[in-house]
Amino acid sequence: MQEVFQLLFTALQISAVYILFSLGLTLIFGVLKVVNFAHGQLFTFGALVLSLTMGALAPSLGHGWAAYLVAGLAGLAACLAVGLVIYQFGFKRLERDMTGSFILSAGLVLLFEGLMLEVFGGAVRPVPALLEGNVQMLGLMVSRQRLVLLVFAVLLTAAILTLLRYTRFGKALRAVAIDYEAAMLQGIAYRRIALYGFLMACALAATAGMLIAPVAAVTPTLGDAYLVKGFIAVVVGGMGSIVGAVAGSLLIALLESFVGFYFDPSIANLAIFVIVMVVLLVKPKGFFGND
């Protein structure tokens, strides 16, 4: 039983980053009706800027909360700036164009990966843990850093859900996602909402990347694996659905954790792809997707 609890907790920890990642993907799909395959590059960029800034700040601020805060803000600002540029010069012109946006985002993936490799190099960039050591919780051994990540991800997800459900901006964003023409007829500034939605997704990608950085191999390819998992989570949960993104991420993490433990890590990956195929056959719009 202890083993099952440990695996459940592992799944929860893994899903935290998947949720943040897939929320961004689903937000972009919701407001622009496009899939941004370069989302993983923003996730990576956030982590790389964090590692670079942490290194630069280490002599003056050390590796404490202050250094993390400054480096985190730097990573966030850098990703938002990049997001603004790619929205204004790219996605703004290709909204609701799946083919065009696919070509654009695939090109951006290659461009960003090449640029990041040149600028940051291929070596793994170390990011110190905010909290070192492990903690015993309900008989389970948990790394403190993972716990910070989990708590932060849960708080952030809750904040986003609240924002989308209860604020004027959130309601406008959901209205645009459901029917953008009807939303515009109601006086909602579609362009502005689309831009804010895109930037919010970029911020989520950057935050997820920066949160996972201390427990991951920070290289220009960090986001590749997360993009695949995040995309699967969104497809399984239903493109554009916030609840679907959360549910899809949890399912992927549970499969990864339990199948990986009881069978084999390779079989866990295989199981994830089998599940996607089954879901697409039975419910082509995903669990929470709609027309």
Next chain:
Amino acid sequence: MRIMFHSSVALKTASVAAMLIAANLCAAETIKLGLSVPLSGAAANWGKGSDWLCAKAAQEIKAQGGIKVQGQTHQFECVSYDNQYNAAEGTKVAQALVMRDGVQFVVGSIGTAPVRALQSLAERKNVLLFTVAWGASIKGPKFPFTFSSMNTPLEISEPMISFIKKQHPEIKTVAMLNPNDATGQEAEKVTKAAWEKNGAKVLVSDLYERGTSEFQPIAARLNAVKPDLVDLGAVPPADVGLIFKELKSLGWNGVKVVEAGTGADGLLATGKDAVEGTYLGAAIPANSMTPHQKELDEGMRKATGEGVNAVQIGAYDAVWAIKAAMEKAQSIDPVAVAKTMPTVKFKSFYGETGFGGKDIYGSDQQMLLPVIITRLTGSTLQEVGRVER
């Protein structure tokens, strides 16, 4: 008018002839050396480092007067392509190197799957191929143009495991993990046999996909069998750090081994203090480097951000081996060079060496290099054992 016409034709003919002669002279002086290596993705540093060391060796050879064959002096030029560590890209790179660029000597090729793709073309087209790929299936008398410039599991595993077993006689059980590709699958067989031969029981031996981002479930599975030792065979350094870090957070604290461990930087960047005491089988410890090795190590740090490692050194040694074989054969024909290769002695990164391996592979195509066993202490690698071959 008629004379002028003839003069013009003569001038044109002379200039074309001069250009052809010049082109021919250039071709005679510069020999292209190809590399099929990962220049993007998680293993990009291995590729970038191989490219840098190939150019460095070519530069050193040029400074020493070039390659002297039948009164002519030749120079080397390195051409690298990104094989992205997979067979599909490896096939494209093979076509580009061999068919388009006309490369006849490949000094660096990384990854068993892309190397297999290159080898199938290289062997047919008489292209001499050096590789650091770990697969034993790409070596042997069936592949007379293929040579290995790095120790592989068949060279490393047995002496390293036997050494570790002597250091830790209490080890009774082992858990193993390797990447799920040709490299990992072939390494797994050899390493598993070596542990069993040395009296340890392998409790679990798993394969995982390269590019995996979350190692908690993998670590939980390894930890569940409570092994005395975890052997991560051909797992790349950054992944090794992450796995040992997750194992530490689960409370496991046994002996750690990585046969393909090429350096401390990657391990420490992700594993931090969790990789303390790890045994590595393919690393070069800085404390026992010669001045020349140190110079290369510093250059590599500037070029890639990490120290020099055995995977990258393969390209450097291959360049010097080809030079030696060309000069001994007095030919730049790859058939003659390949035939001479097993008999040459040359200056490698590690010192003077040659080729062997007939007892294992059936032909002498394995560069004879020392197996250096290192152990991570703090943030530095200490040499704890060396097996000369």
